[in-house]
Amino acid sequence: MKEVTTGNHAVSYGAMLSRAQVIAAYPITPQTQIVELLSNFCATGKLKAKFLKVESEHSVMAASIGASLAGARAFTATSGQGLALMHEMIHWAANGRLPIVMADVNRSMAPGWSIWTDQNDSLSQRDTGWIQLYCESSQEVTDSIIQGFKIAEKVYLPVMVILDAFVLSHTSEVIDLPDIKLVDKYLPPFKARDMMDMKNPRAFGGLVTPDFNFELKYKIQEAMNQTIPVAKWADREFKRILGRSYGIIEAYKCEKADTILVTSGTITSTSRYVINQLHAQGKKNVGILKIRMFRPFPAKEVVAVLSKAKKVAVIDRNIGYGVGGIFCQEVKAAFGNEKKHPEFFNFITGIGGRDVTPKDIQGIIDYTETHKKPKEDIIWVGLRK
Amino acid sequence: MRNEIPLEENLNSGHLACPGCGGSLSMRLALKALGRKTYLVLTACCWSIIDGPFPYSAVKIPLMHTAFETAGSAASGIRAALDILGKKDITVMAWAGDGGTFDIGIQALSGAAERNEDFIYSCYDNEAYMNTGIQRSSGTPWGAWTTTTPESKGEQKKKIMEIMAAHRIPYAATLSPAYPEDFIRKYKKAKSIKGTKFMHILSPCPPGWKTSSEQSMKLSRMAVESGVFPLYEIENGTKYTLNNPTADFKIKPINEYISMQGRFRHLNKEQIKFMQENVTSEWQRLLRKLKYA
Ligand SMILES: Cc1ncc(C[n+]2csc(CCOP(=O)(O)OP(=O)(O)O)c2C)c(N)n1
Ligand code: SF4
Numbered sequence: 086m087k088e089v090t091t092g093n094h095a096v097s098y099g100a101m102l103s104r105a106q107v108i109a110a111y112p113i114t115p116q117t118q119i120v121e122l123l124s125n126f127c128a129t130g131k132l133k134a135k136f137l138k139v140e141s142e143h144s145v146m147a148a149s150i151g152a153s154l155a156g157a158r159a160f161t162a163t164s165g166q167g168l169a170l171m172h173e174m175i176h177w178a179a180n181g182r183l184p185i186v187m188a189d190v191n192r193s194m195a196p197g198w199s200i201w202t203d204q205n206d207s208l209s210q211r212d213t214g215w216i217q218l219y220c221e222s223s224q225e226v227t228d229s230i231i232q233g234f235k236i237a238e239k240v241y242l243p244v245m246v247i248l249d250a251f252v253l254s255h256t257s258e259v260i261d262l263p264d265i266k267l268v269d270k271y272l273p274p275f276k277a278r279d280m281m282d283m284k285n286p287r288a289f290g291g292l293v294t295p296d297f298n299f300e301l302k303y304k305i306q307e308a309m310n311q312t313i314p315v316a317k318w319a320d321r322e323f324k325r326i327l328g329r330s331y332g333i334i335e336a337y338k339c340e341k342a343d344t345i346l347v348t349s350g351t352i353t354s355t356s357r358y359v360i361n362q363l364h365a366q367g368k369k370n371v372g373i374l375k376i377r378m379f380r381p382f383p384a385k386e387v388v389a390v391l392s393k394a395k396k397v398a399v400i401d402r403n404i405g406y407g408v409g410g411i412f413c414q415e416v417k418a419a420f421g422n423e424k425k426h427p428e429f430f431n432f433i434t435g436i437g438g439r440d441v442t443p444k445d446i447q448g449i450i451d452y453t454e455t456h457k458k459p460k461e462d463i464i465w466v467g468l469r470k
Numbered sequence: 471m472r473n474e475i476p477l478e479e480n481l482n483s484g485h486l487a488c489p490g491c492g493g494s495l496s497m498r499l500a501l502k503a504l505g506r507k508t509y510l511v512l513t514a515c516c517w518s519i520i521d522g523p524f525p526y527s528a529v530k531i532p533l534m535h536t537a538f539e540t541a542g543s544a545a546s547g548i549r550a551a552l553d554i555l556g557k558k559d560i561t562v563m564a565w566a567g568d569g570g571t572f573d574i575g576i577q578a579l580s581g582a583a584e585r586n587e588d589f590i591y592s593c594y595d596n597e598a599y600m601n602t603g604i605q606r607s608s609g610t611p612w613g614a615w616t617t618t619t620p621e622s623k624g625e626q627k628k629k630i631m632e633i634m635a636a637h638r639i640p641y642a643a644t645l646s647p648a649y650p651e652d653f654i655r656k657y658k659k660a661k662s663i664k665g666t667k668f669m670h671i672l673s674p675c676p677p678g679w680k681t682s683s684e685q686s687m688k689l690s691r692m693a694v695e696s697g698v699f700p701l702y703e704i705e706n707g708t709k710y711t712l713n714n715p716t717a718d719f720k721i722k723p724i725n726e727y728i729s730m731q732g733r734f735r736h737l738n739k740e741q742i743k744f745m746q747e748n749v750t751s752e753w754q755r756l757l758r759k760l761k762y763a
């Protein structure tokens with residue numbers, strides 16, 4: 086069924102189609118519409134779920150953890166400050182191996198107060214053991230929530246589905262809402278591997294001595310390793326049953342590219358627009374590598390695409406203060422032991438919700454093509470100096 | 471008199487509590503009353519150690535350890551899951567210390583109580599952060615020594631029961647492991663009521679109170695008899711019922727209770743008199759509530 090929907094409502098539809106059973110939520114701009122629509126679904130019986138209106142995001146995640154451990158499919162959504170407040174429980178969800186799915190609407194961290202997008206909120210959670218999927222369109226958002234549960238319930242790690250504030254969360258587009266019967270076929274009811282169970286009473290999350298803890302953490306890394314093939318499988322299955330696929334990364338028009346832009350989120354769409362125009366004009370030496378899955382980082386896949394290029398321009402809507410763009414760090418690290426690597430250019434742009442326009446992308450391409458090497462470690466785009 | 475203490479044991483021996491720990495005896499009694507159809511939520515506190523390290527557990531029921539401040543929220547999540555999964559007959563009990571309840575967890579607790587979530591919240595109150603080595607909490611009484619009140623605590627104990635009563639939850643009670651029949655009866659009553667139930671248990675702690683372990687039950691009894699920790703119930707936030715064993719609404723002087731505890735050793739006569747005045751006035755306040763409820 087075709088539906089005109091915002092990125093936020095695309096999240097709500099994804100959770101509804103996935104038949105989430107417990108939704109704990111707390112409002113924060115720009116996420117609020119997600120939970121408003123979900124609360125409406127619950128109130129009208131469109132979704133048979135318990136909607137918990139808890140008193141903070143910290144409690145949101147604690148309640149989601151409790152619900153998941155007791156055997157329910159748990160979903161929530163947050164943004165910026167809310168995600169930061171959850172941080173302790175973000176670790177808890179992953180270390181507890183709970184297949185919770187959460188949407189994060191990227192929001193710049195305060196101060197000063199900002200409701201606009203950049204990725205520092207979600208990227209601050211990159212080492213917690215959550216799988217992270219960055220989305221480009223509303224369609225991808227709905228589909229990624231559904232895929233998120235499929236992946237999470239296979240590898241027992243939580244999944245964060247990430248979308249840009251306003252640029253995606255509040256803009257409308259037509260999406261194809263999957264038939265729930267097909268979603269049911271793709272995503273059967275959740276049957277927890279380990280859960281609180283009277284027939285097999287066990288303790289979860291208690292004191293763990295150095296004698297065991299190392300191994301428990303090792304297993305999370307093992308699950309992360311498994312996640313890459315599992316996510317590819319989940320995407321293939323999605324294609325088979327629901328007719329769409331995204332890949333964990335996407336090489337776009339890279340066949341003849343000697344310069345490749347590395348993008349995530351909505352900057353990808355803007356870049357596609359520019360690249361399409363260039364290719365239409367016969368300039369086919371520039372392509373895009375979209376990174377959809379950031380955790381686990383698909384290093385092998387990224388290297389396979391980028392090693393064919395002479396120059397790589399990584400566009401970061403985030404900053405690891407004292408280092409540079411976070412995607413750029415990861416891309417460079419992926420080449421760590423490779424003998425040859427392309428020249429890397431790190432562009433930082435769009436922080437705090439500043440618009441990233443086709444002109445900015447064209448500027449990034451021009452800079453990269455006209456310089457043998459970057460003149461600075463960080464090339465700021467759209468910054469007023 | 472019929473023995474009203476169930477024989478059923480849901481807490482194994484071999485747990486890691488100190489000898490004379492009021493918290494472990496209280497858990498034993500609570501689980502006797504609630505039975506095996508109970509899910510337990512434990513926050514960071516002495517009990518996260520008492521239960522034993524991975525892969526062991528001292529209780530015979532499913533147990534979720536959770537972060538310090540999340541008893542109210544984690545229990546809400548479990549309740550929601552059980553309800554949607556059709557397992558409504560399982561009781562959920564959150565169990566936290568005074569620190570986890572009066573201080574860091576009060577937001578999640580207040581949220582759960584305001585929503586009237588259907589679970590039992592138990593606070594075993596040993597009147598300080600014992601897990602981390604005896605630091606003051608807002609449940610620590612005036613005058614007590616702790617490592618962060620090296621002279622003497624200058625503030626009064628927070629009136630948690632009044633805070634919970636102000637939420638108008640269906641049931642709140644004070645309990646003492648020295649009165650096991652009363653203890654069991656209250657847990658059974660809590661189990662039969664839908665909504666948020668708050669159980670406040672005074673739990674002697676020999677290392678934290680600087681007492682000898684064989685005196686814990688005596689101290690528990692003295693706390694009740696002296697009115698330092700009277701036993702009562704509050705229904706719907708307004709209906710108070712006194713269960714104190716003391717006759718004629720009389721309380722004993724606090725002197726002996728205070729003098730038995732090393733944490734109060736530094737107090738002079740004047741200070742003990744000040745404490746007595748406080749206890750007496752709080753007791754009278756409680757009696758007035760009984761009358762006018
Ligand atoms: C967020 C957070 N802050 C601090 C701690 C450290 N901590 C663990 S238990 C505890 C004290 C617990 O006190 P209480 O709730 O009274 O329980 P008790 O140890 O006395 O049984 C503290 C401070 C923690 N686990 N988490
Ligand atoms: S320190 Fe106190 S509360 Fe903790 S186990 Fe020992 S006696 Fe019990």
Ligand SMILES: [Mg+2]
Pocket residue numbers: 567568569594595596597598599600
């Ligand atoms: Mg304590």
